[in-house]
Amino acid sequence: MxxxxxxxxxxxxxxxxxxxxxxxxxxxxxxxxxxxxxxxxxxxxxxxxxxxxxxxxxxxxxxxxxxxxxxxxxxxxxxxxxxxxxxxxxxxxxxxxxxxxxxxxxxxxxxxxxxxxxxxxxxxxxxxxxxxxxxxxxxxxxxAWDWHLAPSPGAPGETVDSLLRESDLGPALDRMRRPELPFFFWPTPTQLDWHLERGRIYVEHLGCSLPQSAGATVGGSTALWGLVGRSAELTVLMFDARSPAEAIALLEAARREAHRAGLSRVVLWEEPGNASLLPLVAGATRIARDxxxxxxxxxxxxxxxxxxxxxxxxxxx
The missing domain is CATH 3.40.630.30 (Gcn5-related N-acetyltransferase (GNAT))
Structure with a gap:
């Protein structure tokens, strides 16, 4: 062979x-x-x-x-x-x-x-x-744990300082903290756009709209998200929250963006850096990843x- x-x-x-x-x-x-x-x-x-x-x-x-x-x-x-x-x-x-x-x-x-x-x-x-x-x-x-949040009505930008566009992927990544570890992976903006390309392909089959924003910032915190595959979900691709209040604000914006796009929920992967913050988010549910x-x-x-x-x-x- x-x-x-x-x-x-x-x-x-x-x-x-x-x-x-x-x-x-x-x-x-x-x-x-x-x-x-x-x-x-x-x-x-x-x-x-x-x-x-x-x-x-x-x-x-x-x-x-x-x-x-x-x-x-x-x-x-x-x-x-x-x-x-x-x-x-x-x-x-x-x-x-x-x-x-x-x-x-x-x-x-x-x-x-x-x-x-x-x-x-x-x-x-x-x-x-x-x-x-x-x-x-x-x-x-x-x-491998996921956190699920239900969509929420309201204007996504009300809880954050700014909503991000697809053209903001590079500056948004630059804002994020690198892990204080001896080794870690880190994506590029083009790599993240590949996920958004998957959403562009699938949106016509899912009965929803593409999200109008690609993430948000509040204070020193940043999140990037999108419709990225075969499920009508808003998936958080990168998440760097500096405080519980900023984590809650970012995820509330994500919930509102999911509602605006007609998506079923927000999904965020648990990481060591956000594991202590996510239980503080009202309505967030922790689920073993399938x-x-x-x-x-x-x-x-x-x-x-x-x-x-x-x-x-x-x-x-």
Whole structure:
């Protein structure tokens, strides 16, 4: 067995095979169009690769995608040293080929390939099949809790200093505090826009509107959000609240934006930095996440992801 990058023709063949797994809400034609559109996004064009596990005769046994994402190590003096990490998505084996360990072999060969990258830090994935499969290849699971809030009527801008537009993603990220940790992941504005592109694709199928804002600021605090996928929800992609009052104000603005767009709820991923604030938000409900279990694997011996590594929703692929 060996690992090879997929050609454009092979990517199209994979799209047809994976429709049954990930094509919910879309026709086959719509799903194929979605995949082409997402691969054409600037972030995917620059940082996405599709990988094939092939038998000795060239037959494809399993496949996956990787997206390069930013990460940082903190030097002993506190300086941040940038590097590359890789988010892994769409791990797929045809049903007739399952049960033979192909996915595990794919993950092992992929890790060896990624370890050879000159700035490699770590690999990150979001498992929908529990931790066992990926633990075989050295991945460690992280906590996975969601917070849900019901939409609320009212003007979203009334509780905050400003509402953000899609063009504000870069300045908004610059406002946010980096984690005070020896290692962490950090997305780019283009990476976050890839999530918003998913919402642009799905909105016509969901019976709702695209949110008019992409986030908000209040005091020193910032949140970024959007309609980002197959559910009519306002998803918080990044959240940096400096106080309980500012956390409440940001999430009230998100609730009002969800109501204005006709969305069913606001969803925020729990992180170490917001875990103590969210129970103070009236009406917020904590729920064990269904799928998208974050798992991380170092790609270098000097990279040590902490046990409570923050993984905001903006890192998901």
């Amino acid at each position: 060996h690992l090879v990058p997929a050609s454009d023709a092979q990517k199209l063949q994979l799209d047809a095979l994976t429709y049954s797994e990930w094509g919910r809400l879309l026709t086959l034609e719509g799903y194929l169009s979605r995949e082409l559109r997402l691969r054409a996004h600037p972030w995917a064009r620059a940082d996405m690769r599709t990988w094939l596990l092939c038998a000795d005769d060239g037959a494809v046994l399993a496949s996956c995608e990787t997206f390069r994402t930013g990460s940082f190590q903190r030097a002993p003096g506190g300086a941040l040293l940038p590097g590359d990490s890789f988010a892994i998505a769409s791990v797929f084996t045809e049903e007739r080929l399952r049960g033979h360990g192909h996915a595990t072999r794919l993950m092992d060969l992929l890790a060896a390939e990624l370890e050879r990258q000159p700035r490699a830090h770590a690999a990150l994935l979001f498992s929908d099949v529990g931790p066992r499969l990926y633990a075989r290849s050295g991945y460690r699971e992280l906590p 799928g998208s279990l974050p798992m991380v694997r170092p790609l270098r011996p000097d990279v040590h992801p902490p046990a409570l590594l923050p993984v905001p929703r903006g890192l998901w692929v």
